[in-house]
Amino acid sequence: MTDFAEIWTYLARGPLLWLTATLAAYSVGDALFRASGRKPYVNAVLISVVLLALLLWATGTPYPTYFEGAQFVHFLLGPATVSLALPLWEALPRLRRAALPILAALLAGSATAAGSALAIAHAFGVTGETLASLAAKSATAPVAIGVAEALGGSPTLTAVLVILTGITGAIVATPLLNALRIRDWRARGLAVGVAAHGIGTARAFQVNPTAGAFAGLGMGLNAILTALIAPYVLSIFL
Amino acid sequence: MIHALLVILGAQLAGEAIAQALGLPLPGPVLGLILLVAGFATIPGLLALVRPVAQGILGHLSLLFVPAGVGVVGHLDRLGASGLPLILAIVLSTVLAIAVGALVFVGVARLTGAEEDRE
Numbered sequence: 638m639t640d641f642a643e644i645w646t647y648l649a650r651g652p653l654l655w656l657t658a659t660l661a662a663y664s665v666g667d668a669l670f671r672a673s674g675r676k677p678y679v680n681a682v683l684i685s686v687v688l689l690a691l692l693l694w695a696t697g698t699p700y701p702t703y704f705e706g707a708q709f710v711h712f713l714l715g716p717a718t719v720s721l722a723l724p725l726w727e728a729l730p731r732l733r734r735a736a737l738p739i740l741a742a743l744l745a746g747s748a749t750a751a752g753s754a755l756a757i758a759h760a761f762g763v764t765g766e767t768l769a770s771l772a773a774k775s776a777t778a779p780v781a782i783g784v785a786e787a788l789g790g791s792p793t794l795t796a797v798l799v800i801l802t803g804i805t806g807a808i809v810a811t812p813l814l815n816a817l818r819i820r821d822w823r824a825r826g827l828a829v830g831v832a833a834h835g836i837g838t839a840r841a842f843q844v845n846p847t848a849g850a851f852a853g854l855g856m857g858l859n860a861i862l863t864a865l866i867a868p869y870v871l872s873i874f875l
Numbered sequence: 876m877i878h879a880l881l882v883i884l885g886a887q888l889a890g891e892a893i894a895q896a897l898g899l900p901l902p903g904p905v906l907g908l909i910l911l912v913a914g915f916a917t918i919p920g921l922l923a924l925v926r927p928v929a930q931g932i933l934g935h936l937s938l939l940f941v942p943a944g945v946g947v948v949g950h951l952d953r954l955g956a957s958g959l960p961l962i963l964a965i966v967l968s969t970v971l972a973i974a975v976g977a978l979v980f981v982g983v984a985r986l987t988g989a990e991e992d993r994e
Contacts, residue, residue, distance in 0.1 A: 659938075659941055659942060660938075662941065663935075663937075663938045663941055667935075667937075681937050681938075682937050682940050682941060682944055683944075685938075685941045685944075686941060686944035686945050686947075686948060687948075689941065689945045690945055690948040690949075693945070700945070700946055700949050703942075703945065704942060704946070707941070707942035707945065708942065710938060710939055710941065710942055711939065711942040711943060713932060713939050714904070714939045714940075714943075715887050715903070715904040715907075716880075716883045716884060716887060716904075716932055717932045717933060717936055717939055718887075718902075718904035718905060718907070718908055719883050719886050719887045719890070719904050719907040719908050719911055720883060720925075720928075720929035720930075720932045720933050721908050721933070722886075722908045722909075722911035722912045722914075722915065722925075722929070723922075723925065723926060723929040723930065723933070724933070725908070725912055726912055726915045726916075726922065729912075734989050735984060735989045736989075737983055737984075737987045737989060738979075738980045738981075738983040738984040738987065738989055739980070741979050741980065741982075741983040742976045742977070742979045742980035742983070743976075745975050745976055745979040746972045746973070746975055746976025746979070747972075749968070749971050749972040749975040749976070750968055750969070750971075750972035751968075753964075753967065753968040753971045753972070754964045754965065754967075754968035755964075757960070757963055757964040757967055757968065758957070758960050758961060758964040761957075761959075761960030761963070761964075762960070763957045763960050763961065763964075767955075767957050767961070771961065771964060774965065775968075775969070775972060777902065777905070778943065779902040779904075780900070780901070780902055780905075783900060783902075784900070791953070793950050793953055794950070794953045794954070796943070796946070796947060796950070797947045797950050797951065797953055797954065798961065798965060800940070800943060800944050800947045801947070801962070801965050802965050802969055803940065804944075805965055805966050805969045805970075806969050806973060809966075809969065809970055809973065810973055813970060813973055813974060814973070814974075814977055817974060817977065817978065819977045819978070819981055821977075821980065821981055821984065821990075821991045822991070823980065823984075823991060824976075824977045824978075824980035824981045824984070825977055827976060827977075827980055828972070828973045828974075828975075828976030828977035828980065829973055831972065831976050832969050832972035832973045832976060833969060833973070835936070835939075835940065836937070836940050838936065839936035839937040839939075839940070840937070842933060842936060843937075849933075855976075857905050857908060857909075860901060860902065860905050861900075861901060861905075864900035864901070865900075
């Protein structure tokens with residue numbers, strides 16, 4: 638009989654183990670989320686990321702080995718973005734009627750996200766490459782990384798800041814918007830999509846389909862707007 | 876299901892190709908999304924074909940961010956000495972942006988009479 642170490646070495650090399658581990662960790666995160674009565678601070682993404690990071694650390698597995706398995710899940714981000722066409726299409730009549738509030742909220746939310754983040758970091762003495770990496774953090778990851786590179790930021794640091802922004806948005810949105818007594822699902826969804834891209838959008842879909850559709854719209858529009866305004870917002874602080 | 880996947884992947888592929896060819900600052904999948912919406916508007920039956928698969932993928936949208944999230948953990952040290960200011964900037968700016976965005980939406984909706992109809 639082959640001993641455990643040999644079986645482990647064999648399995649750890651292939652994609653099957655880490656794909657399964659990713660789905661298993663997410664199942665645990667999702668089960669905890671449901672068991673908590675769907676509390677926003679019991680975030681399934683955060684729980685599964687922590688579980689997997691601990692597992693990789695405990696087994697001494699390098700990230701590229703993990704990613705060979707996890708890439709099958711990661712790849713679906715593209716098709717999922719395309720699939721947002723469905724809720725967007727179904728919300729289209731309501732989008733048309735709300736064109737002005739959407740545009741106003743997009744501009745205000747996007748400028749606040751970039752401007753306040755840079756102002757706070759700048760006030761604490763953050764400068765240069767680090768500051769440039771922060772400017773586009775509310776946009777969806779591929780756009781944020783492209784913008785940061787163009788502005789002289791670091792792609793890795795930008796990816797870290799984008800993911801942290803998404804998880805923050807997913808956790809704070811529900812209690813914050815409840816405290817502000819905003820009951821309009823369109824407003825709630827759009828604001829979260831603009832401020833916290835795909836992770837915020839995923840959270841919005843958990844809460845309400847209209848919020849989800851407007852979050853997807855907010856994310857898509859802010860991807861375009863961030864590419865246009867981030868250089869100007871950053872130039873204020875340089 | 877195969878046909879629905881073909882439509883979704885085809886839209887993404889076309890989006891990637893157009894974004895590259897024209898040097899657009901948009902990611903290919905976002906352009907693919909726009910193409911698919913245009914497809915729904917012009918091709919009868921496309922919506923019914925794509926719906927089950929699209930709903931399946933969107934049903935667990937959060938899961939898809941896990942691999943990138945795990946990658947981020949290994950780079951948390953990139954926050955370096957600026958760690959605390961950056962975390963503070965992220966949390967406060969996200970709270971502010973959500974609050975401002977939602978309040979502006981509600982305010983402008985009220986001014987322009989585009990208030991939510993109760994369903």
